Amino acid sequence: MTNPLFQPLRIRSLELANRIVMSPMTRSRSTDGVPGQDVADYYSRRASGGTGLIVTEGVAIDHVTAVDHVNVPNLHTPEALAGWRKVVDDVHAAGGKIVPQLWHVGPLWGAMMQLDPELKPMRPSGEWGPLGVTSYTAEYVERAQAVTEAMTEQDIADVIAAYARSAVNALEVGFDGIALHGGHGYLLDSFLWEGTNKRDDAWGGDLERRTKFPVAVIAAIREAVGPDVPIIYRFSQHKQQDFTAKIAETPEELGVILGALVDAGVDVLDASIRRFDVPAFEGSELSLAGWAKKLTGAVTMAVGSVGLGKSLRDSRIEGSSPVVDNIPELEKRIGSGEFDLIAIGRLHLADPALATTLRAGDPLPAFDRAVHEGSLT
Numbered sequence: 001m002t003n004p005l006f007q008p009l010r011i012r013s014l015e016l017a018n019r020i021v022m023s024p025m026t027r028s029r030s031t032d033g034v035p036g037q038d039v040a041d042y043y044s045r046r047a048s049g050g051t052g053l054i055v056t057e058g059v060a061i062d063h064v065t066a067v068d069h070v071n072v073p074n075l076h077t078p079e080a081l082a083g084w085r086k087v088v089d090d091v092h093a094a095g096g097k098i099v100p101q102l103w104h105v106g107p108l109w110g111a112m113m114q115l116d117p118e119l120k121p122m123r124p125s126g127e128w129g130p131l132g133v134t135s136y137t138a139e140y141v142e143r144a145q146a147v148t149e150a151m152t153e154q155d156i157a158d159v160i161a162a163y164a165r166s167a168v169n170a171l172e173v174g175f176d177g178i179a180l181h182g183g184h185g186y187l188l189d190s191f192l193w194e195g196t197n198k199r200d201d202a203w204g205g206d207l208e209r210r211t212k213f214p215v216a217v218i219a220a221i222r223e224a225v226g227p228d229v230p231i232i233y234r235f236s237q238h239k240q241q242d243f244t245a246k247i248a249e250t251p252e253e254l255g256v257i258l259g260a261l262v263d264a265g266v267d268v269l270d271a272s273i274r275r276f277d278v279p280a281f282e283g284s285e286l287s288l289a290g291w292a293k294k295l296t297g298a299v300t301m302a303v304g305s306v307g308l309g310k311s312l313r314d315s316r317i318e319g320s321s322p323v324v325d326n327i328p329e330l331e332k333r334i335g336s337g338e339f340d341l342i343a344i345g346r347l348h349l350a351d352p353a354l355a356t357t358l359r360a361g362d363p364l365p366a367f368d369r370a371v372h373e374g375s376l377t
Contacts (some may be wrong), residue, residue: 004335018052023345030073035083047096049353058103063162088174106187125198132242183236222265234270255295276302289339301341
C-alpha cells in the first residue's frame with residue numbers, strides 16, 4: 001500500500017508529488033533584503049531531497065514597516081526580485097515547487113531589530129496586545145507595550161495594495177503560488193484577535209467584522225493573481241505576545257473565521273500549532289488542522305514537532321529536542337483524511353533530504369539547535 005505521505009495532490013494549478021512541505025523558517029540571511037546564491041542553494045537542496053513543496057521564510061511585502069530586520073528578504077526591489085528568480089529557477093531545476101510566505105509583522109514591529117523610531121508600526125488599535133506567556137525579553141515587551149496610533153483607513157488601503165503588488169511580483173519571478181503569514185500575532189492575525197483589535201468600525205467589533213481585513217487582503221490577492229494560483233494561509237490560536245491566547249474558543253467561532261477566509265479565496269489552511277497531533281478543542285481528538293478541514297472542506301496542512309519531543313519554544317528555553325518517532329501517527333492522520341499536508345520545519349534543517357529519508361523509512365535526523373537553527377546548509 002502506498003504511504004499516505006507520498007500520495008500526489010493537486011491544488012488549482014499546483015501539482016505536488018507528495019504531502020511533505022518545508023515549513024517557513026526565518027533565516028535573516030538575505031543581505032539588505034536580497035536573497036543570494038546561498039539562499040538558492042539552501043532551498044534547492046530540499047527540492048533535490050524530494051520535498052513536495054517549499055514554503056519560503058517570511059518575505060517582506062512592499063510596505064515600509066512590513067519587517068523589522070534588514071536581512072529579511074523582500075519581494076519588491078529589483079535586486080531582490082532578481083535574487084528570487086534565481087532561487088525559483090534552481091528549485092524548479094531540482095524538481096521542486098516553491099511559494100513565498102508574504103509577511104507583515106504588524107504589532108510586533110521592533111521585536112527583531114530596533115529600526116527607525118519615527119516609523120509607525122501597523123496595529124489595528126495601536127496596541128501591542130495583552131502580555132501572557134511569551135519568550136520575548138522584558139526590555140522589548142516594555143518598549144513595545146507603549147500604545148501607538150491605530151491604523152487609519154489609508155494605512156489599511158496601503159497595506160492591502162502592498163500585499164497584492166507583492167503577490168503579482170511573486171508570480172512574475174516564477175513562484176508556484178502564494179502563502180500568507182496570518183498567525184502568531186502578526187498583522188493579519190492581529191485583526192482577528194480581540195487582544196489587539198479593539199476597533200468599533202467596519203474592521204473590528206464582533207468576530208465577523210474582525211475577519212474583514214484578512215478577507216480584504218485575500219480578495220485583493222485573488223483578484224490580482226487570477227483563478228489558477230493557489231493561496232495558502234497560515235493561521236494560529238497562539239500569539240507570540242501570549243502562547244495561551246486564542247482567536248476562537250469553540251469550533252463554531254473557528255468556523256466563522258476560516259469560512260470567511262476560504263470564501264475570499266484561500267485554498268489551503270495551514271494550521272500552526274506547537275504539536276501537530278494535539279486536540280484543538282475539548283471533547284474531540286481532532287487536531288487544529290483536522291477541525292479546519294471539517295469546518296470548511298478546504299485542503300488543510302498541519303505543522304508542529306514532527307519527529308521531535310519538544311516544541312520550538314521549549315527547545316529554545318530548555319535545549320535541543322530529543323528524537324521522537326511520531327511518523328506512524330502522522331501517516332495515520334493523513335491516511336484517514338484528517339488533514340492533507342504536513343509542514344515540517346526543524347527536521348528539514350537537520351536533513352535537507354528529509355523526504356527521501358522518510359520514504360526509505362530510515363532513522364529520523366536529530367535536530368541540534370546550536371548547529372541547525374541559524375544554518376543555511
